[in-house]
Amino acid sequence: MSAERPTDRAASRVAGVATDGRVPDATVARLATYLRVLGSLGDRAIMTVSSEELAALAGVNSALLRKDLSFLGSYGIRGVGYHVATLTEEIARTLGITVHRSVALIGVGNLGQALAGYAGFASRGFRIAALIDADPMRVGTTIRGLVVRDIADLEGIVADEQITIAVLATPASVAQEVCDRLVAAGVTSILNFAPVVLNVPSDVDVRKVDLAAELQILSFHETRKAAADISRAVGAER
Amino acid sequence: MSAERPTDRAASRVAGVATDGRVPDATVARLATYLRVLGSLGDRAIMTVSSEELAALAGVNSALLRKDLSFLGSYGIRGVGYHVATLTEEIARTLGITVHRSVALIGVGNLGQALAGYAGFASRGFRIAALIDADPMRVGTTIRGLVVRDIADLEGIVADEQITIAVLATPASVAQEVCDRLVAAGVTSILNFAPVVLNVPSDVDVRKVDLAAELQILSFHETRKAAADISRAVGAER
DNA sequence: TAGATTGTTAATCGATTAACAATC
DNA sequence: TAGATTGTTAATCGATTAACAATC
Numbered sequence: 001m002s003a004e005r006p007t008d009r010a011a012s013r014v015a016g017v018a019t020d021g022r023v024p025d026a027t028v029a030r031l032a033t034y035l036r037v038l039g040s041l042g043d044r045a046i047m048t049v050s051s052e053e054l055a056a057l058a059g060v061n062s063a064l065l066r067k068d069l070s071f072l073g074s075y076g077i078r079g080v081g082y083h084v085a086t087l088t089e090e091i092a093r094t095l096g097i098t099v100h101r102s103v104a105l106i107g108v109g110n111l112g113q114a115l116a117g118y119a120g121f122a123s124r125g126f127r128i129a130a131l132i133d134a135d136p137m138r139v140g141t142t143i144r145g146l147v148v149r150d151i152a153d154l155e156g157i158v159a160d161e162q163i164t165i166a167v168l169a170t171p172a173s174v175a176q177e178v179c180d181r182l183v184a185a186g187v188t189s190i191l192n193f194a195p196v197v198l199n200v201p202s203d204v205d206v207r208k209v210d211l212a213a214e215l216q217i218l219s220f221h222e223t224r225k226a227a228a229d230i231s232r233a234v235g236a237e238r
Numbered sequence: 239m240s241a242e243r244p245t246d247r248a249a250s251r252v253a254g255v256a257t258d259g260r261v262p263d264a265t266v267a268r269l270a271t272y273l274r275v276l277g278s279l280g281d282r283a284i285m286t287v288s289s290e291e292l293a294a295l296a297g298v299n300s301a302l303l304r305k306d307l308s309f310l311g312s313y314g315i316r317g318v319g320y321h322v323a324t325l326t327e328e329i330a331r332t333l334g335i336t337v338h339r340s341v342a343l344i345g346v347g348n349l350g351q352a353l354a355g356y357a358g359f360a361s362r363g364f365r366i367a368a369l370i371d372a373d374p375m376r377v378g379t380t381i382r383g384l385v386v387r388d389i390a391d392l393e394g395i396v397a398d399e400q401i402t403i404a405v406l407a408t409p410a411s412v413a414q415e416v417c418d419r420l421v422a423a424g425v426t427s428i429l430n431f432a433p434v435v436l437n438v439p440s441d442v443d444v445r446k447v448d449l450a451a452e453l454q455i456l457s458f459h460e461t462r463k464a465a466a467d468i469s470r471a472v473g474a475e476r
Numbered sequence: 477t478a479g480a481t482t483g484t485t486a487a488t489c490g491a492t493t494a495a496c497a498a499t500c
Numbered sequence: 501t502a503g504a505t506t507g508t509t510a511a512t513c514g515a516t517t518a519a520c521a522a523t524c
Contacts (some may be wrong), residue, residue, distance in 0.1 A: 223334030
């Protein structure tokens with residue numbers, strides 16, 4: 001509190017790795033994509049890949065890819081490329097998914113049920129350990145082999161299953177309230193599908209998926225493209 | 239106009255607006271959030287809001303909010319704030335959702351069905367005009383009042399319904415192929431839920447939602463937090 | 477060795493923030 | 501007018517890119 005410089009968010013963190021252990025947010029977001037692409041290379045029994053090839057498959061610039069990977073350490077071989085298996089392992093380790101992580105899914109409505117059945121979670125490092133809902137009609141039913149549990153027991157479930165990551169798919173009206181209970185129970189990461197801004201303590205991470213917002217962003221660009229078309233048709237340059 | 243500065247990427251665009259009509263990508267992404275918050279203020283019959291209040295509700299810095307809004311024009315009133323109705327209208331206009339836009343949803347499986355029933359699309363400017371699938375078991379069935387149509391007719395549907403925005407919720411294995419057909423049929427914006435990198439021409443916009451990647455990003459931060467906890471417990475500061 | 481490709485540097489670009497003059 | 505709050509400037513920060521020395 002005393003004399004902290006404003007930007008110095010996490011100065012004396014754990015560190016330990018080569019330079020200072022810091023991996024930029026933008027890099028972390030791309031590591032997930034690299035990992036997925038490496039997985040499909042591995043499936044095709046490809047042993048080695050250059051930054052140029054891997055970058056093309058991931059849809060990024062190769063210099064950016066190399067810079068991203070350099071934050072993890074030096075796992076490439078000059079003149080050769082990256083060993084697919086080694087790099088896969090290193091990225092998985094960095095992302096913390098070498099052990100499967102247990103997540104709780106809160107809200108088993110329309111979207112929640114789809115998420116409960118999403119195979120991509122399991123194949124990419126996550127186990128849905130609990131389904132939780134507030135609706136008495138849903139509590140006790142079985143979805144994908146899991147019994148839907150009562151939100152009244154949320155705190156106990158989080159503790160028993162040692163859950164630190166939750167997926168929030170409740171109606172917007174109750175999202176903050178449920179979020180508060182999750183945080184109080186020990187959850188420190190939340191993937192939020194409810195279209196509300198969640199307020200959480202600074203040690204809790206929230207990522208949001210706002211489906212309508214994604215379409216609105218595309219709509220903005222549609223408008224821009226339509227306007228460009230018109231101006232071109234009219235010949236109204238400048 | 240004559241001596242263009244290097245940053246002047248899109249100098250002679252359609253423009254018309256005050257400065258040069260350019261809205262940064264990061265700003266566009268936040269406009270959707272501002273619009274949602276303004277909507278809830280409007281519902282509560284609140285007429286006016288300051289940048290400080292609106293920023294707090296949207297979870298951003300108030301200077302950033304004012305800068306974002308300044309790209310749309312000058313709609314605030316010094317000493318007073320922003321008129322909720324006016325600002326709502328202006329943002330909606332900028333995003334191009336003053337008219338409802340028709341979207342096609344391709345792939346009516348697990349996730350696709352949930353998206354078909356997602357109320358947030360309609361309430362925030364979008365109409366699902368067509369459900370399309372390749373599975374003969376699904377084609378012809380009715381979901382949320384819409385008949386699922388055969389992907390063989392994709393091109394005709396896109397043309398008939400004048401669709402330019404598509405939501406792609408197919409299996410990853412066919413996503414690129416379906417994407418190519420959508421683009422050839424005239425679609426210029428795609429919201430992609432399939433965990434693959436789509437290759438599209440430069441005039442087509444793609445936004446991706448990778449659910450497992452979101453969890454992996456949270457997992458990375460969990461690892462970091464756990465490491466910090468351990469180092470603190472051990473007293474290994476520095 | 478010759479060719480290929482990494483890891484890093486330095487330049488550039490874009491996004492965020494604090495501060496404050498303008499003005500309601 | 502006095503108080504409040506916008507719109508903008510300038511500084512800073514973080515992310516991306518091209519280029520190339522290091523090195524397999």
